[in-house]
Amino acid sequence: MDGYADRAEAGRRLARPVADALGAPAQTPQLPSIVLGLPRGGVPVAAAVASALQLPLDLLLVRKLGVPEHPELAFGAIASGGVRVLNPDVLATAALDERAIAAVVEAEARELARRERIYRGAARPPPSVRGRTAVVVDDGLATGATMRAAVMALRELQAARVIAAAPVGSDEACALVAEAADALICPLVPKTFGAVGAWYADFEQTSDDDVRRALASVAQAEP
Template identity: 50%
Template sequence: MTTPYPDREDAGQVLADRLAGLADRPDVTVLGLVRGGVPVARVVAERLHAPLDVLVVRKLGMPMAPEVAFGALGPNGVRVLNELVAARLDPGEVAEVQRHEQAELERRERRYRAGRPPLDLTGRTAVIVDDGLATGATARAAVQVARQLGARRVVVAVPVGAEEAYEMLVAEADEVVCVQRPAGFGSVSSYYEDFHEVSDDEVTDLLAAIG
């Protein structure tokens, strides 16, 4: 029986219990996927006594089917491409999608980093936290970006997710922690009583509170 979480903070407490083995390790960085993953990640970081940061990832979606990713962009100029999918597109289409997503990534990076140094995961265990997995495409892109940023080990941690997305990520990440994997998943929002849209201001406030 799937039990809804009251809110993202409660989900973070439950998730932190599952990640207790990573507590007090000097190599761990907790990364919230913006924006909904950051409230969950803030709780996890506090419980693990680990630094909190954000990972801004933008999927590069097919022009006629944006939910289908042909790649992803990350900070510090990181670009991950699925060459087999990207090869089906006109180079001009690829460039246009990338230009749009790069602009949004840069906007979010400026807002969330607020003068902090660029994200560097060299030699670290990156714990990527989101509020749930539907298709898993963003988390998959985040794993690839974290590796490009130098992470030695990548853990994906979520309170709830679809079985198909979980299985996909098991093949990508070093470890996947998914507390609930209900059948007939639907949407992430249906597993929360409070699933308000997380604003830019909320993200920056959460980062300031722990940092």
């Protein structure tokens, strides 16, 4: 497997192993499953998965905590509900003090709150995941910090089972996420990873409007 044309194609190809992990039927009255995309880039992938499997779609808001001089390098992540995950190895390498960490957390918390307002508004309350199987989807796993924060948030929200899914990931990130989730689905784990975007022919930045359109294209989960 050399990569993906775009996020939509990646989601369609991810749907089969997700279905296998869910078992049949994926949607039952006792334990209804839900697909949750990580904004922004994970939402189009999640929408394709949800559409293929005829499952409800929603989102889980998580923000990466990037090293100030190298924002693409994550030293952790935060999620709705006050969840915070830090990567001690990256923190040690970056030599960040508590003041620098707090400044990044504060900025990303403001952005998380902004996106909550933009994506949900008053008409789309957060769904309940309690007692459900939650499939949380991103477009790739570079460090794994964002996905791990998402898994931890879903644990706190009392999801019955958490499946983490991404089209591509690094060895290190997959190992980190596999420790936290009940199951990890990542079909492409290249020996030389580089960056998530390297494995997509089209990796154009996902906009807020793209997220809203993807949410509108698939059935909404019951709150």
